[in-house]
Amino acid sequence: MTSKQLRQIRRDEVGKHNTPDDLWVIIDSAVYDLSRFKAMHPGGLSVLLDPEVAGKDATEAFYSLHRHEVLQKPQYLRLRVGFIEGEKPRIHNRIDGELSKVPYAEPTWLAEGYHSPYFTDGHRKFQKAVRLFFDTVVSEDALEREADGKRPSQSVIDKMTELNMHAMRMGPGKHLQGRVLMNGLVTPETFDYFHELIITQEFARSSMRGYGDGLLGGKVIGLPPVLNFGSEELKARVVPEVLEGKKFICLAISEAHAGSDVMGLQTTAVKSEDGKEWIINGGKKWITNGTFADYFTVGCKTEDGFTVILVERGPGVETKQIKTSYSTTAGTAYITFDNVRVPVENTLGEEGGGIFVILSNFNHERWVMCCASARSQRSIIEECLKWTTQRKVFGKPLHSQAVIRAKIAGMISRAESVQNWLENITYQMCNMSYKQQAGKLAGQIALLKSYSTGCGQDTARDAVQVFGGRGITQTGMGKFIEHYHRTIPFDALLGGAEDVLADLGVRQALRAMPKDARL
Ligand code: HEM
DSSP: OOGGOOOEEEHHHHHHEEETTTEEEEEEEEEEEOOTTGGOOOTTTTTSSSSTTTTSHHHHHTTSSSHHHHHHHHHHHHHHEEEETTOOOOOOEEEEETTOOSSSOOOOTSSTOOOOSOHHHHHHHHHHHHHHIIIIIIIHHHHHHHHHHHOOOOHHHHHHHHHHHHTTTTTTSSGTTTOOOOGGGGOOOOOOHHHHHHHHHHHHHOOHHHHHHHTTHHHHHHHHHHHSOOOHHHHHHHHHHTTTSSEEEEEEESSOSEEEEEGGOOOOEEEEEEEEEEEEEEEEEEEEGGGGGGGEEEEEEEETTEEEEEESSSSEEEEEEOOOSSGGGGGOOOEEEEEEEEGGGGGGSSSSSEEEEEEEHHHHHHHHHHHHHHHHHHEEEEHHHHHHOOEEEETGGGGSSHHHHHHHHHHHHHHHHHHHHHHHHHHHHHHHHHHHHHHHHHHHHHHHHHHHHHHHHHHHHHHHHHGGGGGGGGSTHHHHHHHHHHHHHHTTTSSSSSHHHHHHHHHHEEEEEEEEOOO
16 A cells, blocks of 8 residues: 555544454554454564553554564555544654764764864765765665675675775775765865775664675775785786775684784795795684685795785685674685695785784774774664663653663763774874874774773673663664674674783883883
8 A cells, every 4th residue: 555545544533443353553643454463463462452552542652662663664564554634753763864863873073063173064975975875775785684694795885886985995095096986075185084984984883793894894904905015916906806896805814723913823825946936724714704705815924924915716725604693794704725826926015024014904904993883882872862762661761760871871971982082093094194103003093992892892781781681682672782792792802802902002102101201
């Protein structure tokens, strides 16, 4: 039935349909005929026959138990028979491309009436376009792939290519030259780290963690060594097809034996007798996008120490799926290299200089993770504020409990502090060379990464308390809380474990201590 055929109905007329065989309810001004659906209702029959529900306005009861999206599903939309005379539905969830009006659901630079020293109107227009793109093109695929565990659809990757989004996700730089970015909303010369932050944060807003990584997270960390340390010939061959979403790349460093301890890696690369090839043997574990990658940026033990080499999928390369806390859409892999022969021209940076290649990659990688972490925490706050408003306990909204408000206060304070520190660091990045960033920001970024994922873990724990059993249920009201709580430990590991990073930040500070400083 189309909306044109829906009737205008008086409230007293609805009241007459209050029996098991003739059962209507009002939800947000719309009238639903549940007569045939009642037996299939996942929440059971008796709740629908309650005298406060059957033939009555059940808006409040409905929203304390269901997400708005339930009513948007075609099979339930069909139950709608009309609208109450003179009334219009008012309730909505996220509106495509629009900013949320829920307090703290947006960072202050986007919230009405607030100001920012960092973001311009150009950034705001860019954000609007990116959000609309994600809401209308990516979100649905994110939900579907997260559910079926398949990699993100090629159609989404291709649409991102049309906007040059894969290239923009690599940050500002030469790789943007000659490209039309976001239909011309920003030029390659003016694209800065704040634009990149916007893309990453809009991305994280989908709250589908496995999909987020599946949507070429491997490229964000695996391609920079090629861009920054590959030969011109290698770059000309590899970079365009990766930035066009035709081939996929991942970063393969961690192993079953070693993670943060990069120098303890055991995959070896030995030169062939004629010196023209590397022969690689070993295994890599927890490699994001590894199951579908065509290229692997591999950390190897070599005669001179540690060397990074680009390996192409071919004989001797085998990838197997690893099931982690999040969905297999991320393509997390266990990879084995069995006498894999690679031309020495695929060496990235100096032979034996791999640690420099990896370290120089870490700052940007961790900063990207901070962007995502700050945004994910905000989405959880939005969920908690909505839930505690619509959920009634002891006849009052859940937020009438001081303990609940105290938890939300902690969440807001953490998310705001992470975002504000992040914006400051981003501003420094915009005004520093890559080398200056390495010197001045490695410690700051490591500390922020450690701090933000720590905040995320606290927020996940508190959000579960706020949602109760729903916070550990994969469908229904708390589904995003369950997802966040299940996947947040991963954020705290990748790019360096929390404690290791915090320690790195302090060690960097100690290195910069003036020799003559005394109490
Ligand atoms: C158009 C009307 C309705 C539809 C389409 C509908 C649909 C659903 C669906 C799909 C669920 C599964 C939970 C989820 O995934 O969110 C559910 C659960 C439930 N529904 Fe409804 N429902 C409707 C009206 C109502 C009303 C009026 C009540 C009365 C209070 C009610 C009470 C419940 C309860 C108690 C549950 C179980 C909730 C839980 O497990 O937390 N439903 N409903």
